[in-house]
Amino acid sequence: MKIKTILLVLAATGAFAQQKLTGYVNPFIGTGAAQGSPLSGNNYPGATVPFGMVQLSPDTRNVPDWSVACGYNYNDTTIAGFSHTHLSGTGVAELFDVMLMPFSGARIQAVPGENPYQSPFNHKDEVAHPGYYSVLLQKHNIKAELTATTHVGFHKYTFPKGQAAHVFFDLDHSMKKSDWNTRIIASQITFVNDHTIEGYRIITGWAPMRKVYFHVEFSQPIAHNFVTDGGNSYDNAVVVNGTAIRAVLDFDNATELLVKVGLSATSIENAKANLQAEIPVWDFNGTVAAADKTWETELSKIKVDGTPQQKEIFYTALYHTFIQPNIISDVNGDYAAPDFTVHNSKEPYYSTFSLWDTYRGAHPLYTLLQPERSAYFANSMLRYYKSFGYLPIWQLWGQENYCMIGNHSIPVIADAVLKGIPGIDANAAFEAVKQSSLREHPGSPFKMWEQFGYIPENLKSQSVSLTLEMAYDDYCVAMLAQKLGKTEDYNHFIKRSQYYKNLYDAQMGFFRAKDDKGQWIGPFDPLKYGANGGYPFTEGNGWQYFWYVPHDVKGLINLVGGNAAFAKKLDTFFTLEDRPEEVNDNASGFIGQYAHGNEPSHHIAYLYNYAGQPWKTQQYVWEILHKMYNTTSSGYAGNDDCGELSAWYVFSAMGFYPVNPAGGVYDIGTPILKEATIQTPSGETFTVKAKNVSEANKYIQSATLNGKKYTKTTITQSDINAGGVLEFTMGSKPNKKWE
Template sequence: MKNRSLSRKKTGAQTRRRLGFALTLTLTLAVAARAETHDAVEWVNPYIGTGSGSIGYGGTMPFVTPPFGMTNWTAQTRQNRLSVVSYKYEDTVLQGFMSTHQPAIWMGDYGYLTLVPQVGALATTPEARQMRFNHADEIARPDYYSVWMTAKDGSRLRAEITATERCAYMRFTFPKNASGRVLVEASRPGVAGEAKFDAAKHEITGYNPDRTDRNLGPFALPNFKGYFVVEFRQSWKNAKTYGADGAGSHGAYAEFGAGEMVEARIGTSFLSVEQARENLRKEIPAWDFDGVQKKLRVTWNDKLGRISVEGATDDQKKIVYTGIYHALLYPRVFSEYGRYYSAFDDKVHEGESYTAYSIWDTFRAENSLITLLAPERVPGMITALLQNYKEGGWMPKWPNPSYTNIMIGTHADSLVAEALVKGFTGFDRKTAWDAVYKDAMTPPEGDTTRRWLDREPHTPYEARGGLTYYKQLGYIPTDKTDEAASRTIEDSYDDWCVAQVAKALGRQKDYEFFLKRSLNYKHLFNPAVGLMNGKTSTGAWAPLGGGRDNPTNRSVSGWTEGDAWVYTWGGLHDIPGLVAMMGGADKYNAKLDQHFAGRHNVHSNEPSHHYGYLYDYSGQPWKTQAKVREIANAEYANQPSGIDGDDDCGQMSAWYLFTAMGFYPVNPASGEYMIGSPMFGKVSLRLGNGKTFTVLAKNNSATNLYIQSATLNGKALNEPVVRYSDILQGSTLEFVMGAKPSKWASEWRGKAIKD
């Protein structure tokens, strides 16, 4: 998903050359300088996505954190806020090193904390405390970050970071001839945070109650706080608080002797200062920086090693392993050893919890990737959504950490359906049904009196805005509800998901009801233009909108982050039904050709992610093979601007990973993956059940991108589909590749849902 004020929509051809980009040389030298080992961590380039350039801007940050870590740690080159993240590759100054929970550029932070090493006069504001640095003096890996900085007096300081799930370990090296200071910024002006010091314990403690989602969600959360404990190994010479404004202190600082290396262990919590201290005792019990770093490296190597590739260039390997790193950051852990704070009822509960689900984005491929790379997490992640339902009344769209009313649909239904279809257990099935049924049948408060504007502040929880009309008319009218046409299509997919939940639970009548209702998307097909088209409450066609030459106001045409061209293929669950509505495969293919030729495919935003795979359904799979290779080569690179568009909690990365392996979940809750064009000679996927799924592509190359034939476990495969059940068995999927299109799998069409 993209903040519309920030979205960068392409105006030129999708394919663009990346040669000559100056930062590539810097990155290559940095990687070579630290290539003493060849483990998977060394192939991660955390700078990918952190800069703007010839490809785009991914809005990522070079986090030091374990997979799904509750708290991420990064260098701060600018003060983050809604629409600005903490680190931008082009920046040349550092303002500190922070704990952050900001998952994407268009989302805000909450409960954050910043540590700043200093020499000279006390400087508390971001502008006054900043120090110069360059990337040649940086090391950035998932397990370790370090940088040398230049203070205003010309002296050099060094910072190092490693981390655990909820804590961090930092080391600061000060000049031999200057006293050092460590500033702990608990909160910012206008925020009633608190910091205090305890000389006997060598620690600074406090909390930060700030959370950006208060501007979007419906709830006040008076008990919310991000707590912290900062313990120093060395005794300090002096400590003070600063920035007191009557409501608390903005921070505190400790001063040390000249030339010292100062070590700090930082614990974070959303329960209490005492819990932050307990988290620290459990996760970093000893003063052993190298031991913590090595353990984190082992953790990352285990996860990164779930995918191995052969036949990839060095740049491709870096894109792959950085993609795994990005994809395994979210959703983030939000529980602390059997307890968690709920941002849905403002209380502490027992159990496991997660947050930072960018569901409108991640239901497409990121969540499906987690079912393969981290299946042990899936039951807890679904349970967390169901707990949110019980505590706040609904499963959330985008918890950060509470309701934010960002985006449309109730795609948590897709996550629940996918878990059930794929055979996951460990969550309450009755509660799962109750939650998805409420999504599908209960209109939100004030549904007919609100237009449900995008990111409208302080509204009730939006759920399926316009559901009242959807139930009455079979579609959501553009004159009653914003983004109505997009909502109709996405709600239809969610109905299909609810039908799958009903089927899994033996609710046959509910299954039939929601399966039939999932065809509501058909009400918007306008045969006169061969595209989906919004409708008014009288049944009249709304202005078509869409297209770069016809940017009709979306509140009139009914689209969200797309247009008629983008959303025509939005019914993920019934592509064969769309083929039939368009008049058959030939007309469908002609329209899809027109879609790509007209530059309507905007890969930087998620609704277009499955489009390259759609020729699989219409007898021209060779076009899918060419198109997905083209997109992968144009939209991803081993450079700071190497992700075209916000990574959106790993969705952009997940698209590349699936495409590189040769298959993609067009309908993620179906358990089916559509076959594209494997990018490497061999990919091995090590599964949680101990088996390995292998993709072999004989004669594969940049030009030999077309599938000539395929086998699954030695038997001929003549459909462009591989199933989750095939993957779990540890199957071998083998392709013979060639330079020219073939008729492989051209007879397969798939089955449309019947009325």
């Protein structure tokens, strides 16, 4: 079912007076897979502001699990409630903090673990745009509306007249308790007065020992409360401590109820301060309008001209890239450090770093569009390093979950420093990336790396993927050392960046696993998939990981035997349809062996440029842009992974993408938009134009940069920051002389 983007004036909120860029955003894209499709994006449609702590969104399952990691699935038919924290596009469920659910009529005695107040809903009664969400809860005939600021969720409930009004308040709501050993360690609810409740929960799961504090204010007095904690119940409680707290709050004669929920990761006092600073008055419509204005400002950093469908996909993708990382510091600068103490920073402190994914495209996009925040992201990682001993791998709510392999804070920080992003101490950054490349930790086993020059599979699984990804991280350390004149360090890490060659089997023509004796481990099948342990490849196979040498593509070409052999192997890769019986769930969006639904494939279509066949890059990039993205709930070919699939579209639709994420160089693909203009940090504009572009005209015939003939297949960050116009003339047939 195609979802129509809401473009009209919303009388209920007064948010829109005319068409804006926010009107192109369709938050329902990527929220539910089509029949027969394994993945859709795992995005949620609820209310949030750019990079905010609060993501106030409906949960369509009482117990979210792996199949609905963001809490919402478009194909579900009921809503369990509205919780205040969510992950956008991840493959693991987590957060879902402080869930509220309005209901009318009689209170129902709830069985522990069950939710008697969940309600059916219909998509025709559902509206979402940046900073706003609403739905009609059919069971209760209640209209629920949501908006948000950085630290505060704002609810508006319209109850049916003449019926008792209640709010179900759930501190036990979480992902499936059996996943990641999830459990509530402690929680508390305190009834401060008849308009205010506050408390906390301490929960462990994918992110260990998360502390979530809340301060909640209601526009109507609480007439009565009934609290349960497992099998215990409390009537008109003042304070309850427990591990499964759920409460029903009764409101007399409340046809309209407003609720403000302030969050903090550090204290109840800071949750209250966050609320008072961001939503001091009961102005729901004004908060909606402010959220829309904030989103309009952020989306305006790129102005594009294309078809309505292209604009809808593009601005929704840009919206998704600006949802995370998430600020975790309070308005006073306090934040939860990894040592479980409270620190303070004069600049915002961020978390939610899905680095195995986002270092590839999302963070390079931030250096173009969010340079100030790029510095904040890097500095947040450096502060984390000071407390934790090495840089984050996959950091969530201020804590490390050790998900995925490598240590890809390194390319993010190196990229920001190499590009001259102001506000980062380059020497401190180098010390952090160097030490994080030497100290043993679960993501990267450096002792055996130094000993063997590769990772032996019999000592550490996922060994081939680890070897390839660690080699890239080492390259990034080397480049930063070179910039700072640290010759000895440069020599050490550039040597390690070539260790990828030690797992190349020239006879087989693939990277494959060795043991600690240097012997190949067989049998080897380049089509066989690995997941997240127990096999040499991570969420992929030998075909997909063969191309992962983004820092030394020419070296990889030489291993294969030159440009012709390299291009021929790419041809086979994009046309080989064979599938093993078991394909990892993250592998989706196939073109041959190319799997756009998972990040290790993302740069591969651009590699034809390096072998002198850019028209094939243009062909496959065009195909991916058109086949792997659409405007429905199944609009993505895989998990969006905190904006990485979205970032690929934003870059590629404009006509370029970073094969080497820390190189400051972008490889040209093929633009599908008529025009795209980037607002650079210096105040200049950089415009990409595509003359004669159409569904048929996907091949570049010629190009000019600032009016001069341009034949390179790359464009640099400095070119873009300087401003100007890159203009392509497009045609229906390849121009094999343009390279």
